[in-house]
Amino acid sequence: MATQRILDFIATRRPNGPCLVVDLDVVEDNFQAFRKALPDSSIYYAVKANPAPEILRLLASLGSSFDCASVAEIEMAMDAGATADRVSFGNTIKKERDVAAAHALGVSLFAVDCVEEVEKVARAAPGARVFCRVLTDGAGAEWPLSRKFGCVPAMAVDVLVHAQRLGLAATGVSFHVGSQQCDTEAWDAALADAAKVFADLAEQGITLTLVNMGGGFPTRYLKDVPTAQAYGRSIFAALRRHFGNRLPETIIEPGRGMVGDAGVIKAEVVLVSRKSAADENRWVYLDIGKFGGLAETMDEAIRYPITTPRDGDRMEPCVLAGPTCDSADVLYEKKPYPLPISLTIGDEVLIENTGAYTTTYSAVAFNGFEPLRSYVI
Numbered sequence: 438m439a440t441q442r443i444l445d446f447i448a449t450r451r452p453n454g455p456c457l458v459v460d461l462d463v464v465e466d467n468f469q470a471f472r473k474a475l476p477d478s479s480i481y482y483a484v485k486a487n488p489a490p491e492i493l494r495l496l497a498s499l500g501s502s503f504d505c506a507s508v509a510e511i512e513m514a515m516d517a518g519a520t521a522d523r524v525s526f527g528n529t530i531k532k533e534r535d536v537a538a539a540h541a542l543g544v545s546l547f548a549v550d551c552v553e554e555v556e557k558v559a560r561a562a563p564g565a566r567v568f569c570r571v572l573t574d575g576a577g578a579e580w581p582l583s584r585k586f587g588c589v590p591a592m593a594v595d596v597l598v599h600a601q602r603l604g605l606a607a608t609g610v611s612f613h614v615g616s617q618q619c620d621t622e623a624w625d626a627a628l629a630d631a632a633k634v635f636a637d638l639a640e641q642g643i644t645l646t647l648v649n650m651g652g653g654f655p656t657r658y659l660k661d662v663p664t665a666q667a668y669g670r671s672i673f674a675a676l677r678r679h680f681g682n683r684l685p686e687t688i689i690e691p692g693r694g695m696v697g698d699a700g701v702i703k704a705e706v707v708l709v710s711r712k713s714a715a716d717e718n719r720w721v722y723l724d725i726g727k728f729g730g731l732a733e734t735m736d737e738a739i740r741y742p743i744t745t746p747r748d749g750d751r752m753e754p755c756v757l758a759g760p761t762c763d764s765a766d767v768l769y770e771k772k773p774y775p776l777p778i779s780l781t782i783g784d785e786v787l788i789e790n791t792g793a794y795t796t797t798y799s800a801v802a803f804n805g806f807e808p809l810r811s812y813v814i
């Protein structure tokens with residue numbers, strides 16, 4: 438959302454070229470909303486959503502822990518003030534030497550989803566705690582995480598038994614219901630699976646204690662989304678349904694929901710044209726596109742709200758595209774985007790709620806365009 442602080446910053450600093458401006462007050466509000474919605478869960482911010490040092494420092498000072506996917510992200514979290522016990526190495530695909538590097542930094546909580554990965558962790562981080570990720574179907578998510586991560590629950594049992602046998606501490610189960618998950622009930626089926634894994638391991642004398650419920654909490658783009666409170670209620674009810682009175686320790690890992698609505702991208706209209714005199718849709722080219730940070734427009738999955746100085750004028754659907762010489766650099770074409778008919782070259786537009794998954798997705802110098810600049814205020 439374009440807060441007054443963000444609008445003032447853009448108006449007074451007049452940054453040249455596209456840039457992301459993030460308002461830390463919004464990040465803090467989001468953190469407090471998650472804490473209030475799920476007071477018994479620990480919050481592990483998913484660093485990949487936006488690793489700006491100011492954001493990590495704020496969250497570390499508020500008491501957040503961090504879900505990291507690489508040694509570099511672990512170092513960023515620790516540089517921001519997190520101690521190693523507040524870091525989870527949540528990527529299920531790690532080099533053994535990276536597991537060793539994390540272990541040397543003091544990290545002792547690792548994600549796995551197969552026995553091959555367990556063996557790496559057992560060799561490189563002896564005695565560490567591991568949780569096994571189970572597959573979810575991602576239904577209801579606008580940015581599903583597919584089948585790349587996790588194994589079926591029956592295999593998770595074998596993976597955790599194997600971990601315990603190799604001297605690791607089999608600690609629990611994790612899942613991710615898919616990013617931009619707009620169904621507050623989506624956690625129910627995964628928690629049922631998790632409870633089943635807990636029960637099967639208990640039969641083998643292994644007591645699990647942790648359920649990592651992942652991220653997935655949405656940002657409001659064009660459509661309204663449920664509140665953190667609504668997710669909290671639904672998740673708590675599902676925990677009760679499947680674990681009864683013996684509630685496990687729980688973790689949530691919000692990424693998008695923590696920073697998405699805290700950022701706004703300022704961009705500029707470079708060209709407005711048609712492909713033929715009879716062309717139904719105008720083409721509007723911005724100075725930012727898929728390679729400048731808007732990668733989540735892939736398959737037109739995420740539709741960002743865009744405001745222009747001419748809002749209020751008559752609107753007409755446009756094809757919206759980026760500035761690079763790659764034909765994939767089109768943001769919205771299958772479903773054209775309504776923009777004011779008076780929009781013209783040089784107009785400044787705001788692409789709202791772009792605080793998550795933008796700076797880190799921007800290319801380094803494709804076509805000579807610099808990576809997306811970011812200001813955290």
Ligand SMILES: *Cc1c(COP(=O)(O)O)cnc(C)c1O
Pocket residue numbers: 483485486504527528613615616617651652653654690691692693694
């Ligand atoms: C990306 C990721 C997250 C954050 O997901 P959001 O949908 O942005 O909240 C959380 N956990 C893991 C393991 C991830 O890979």
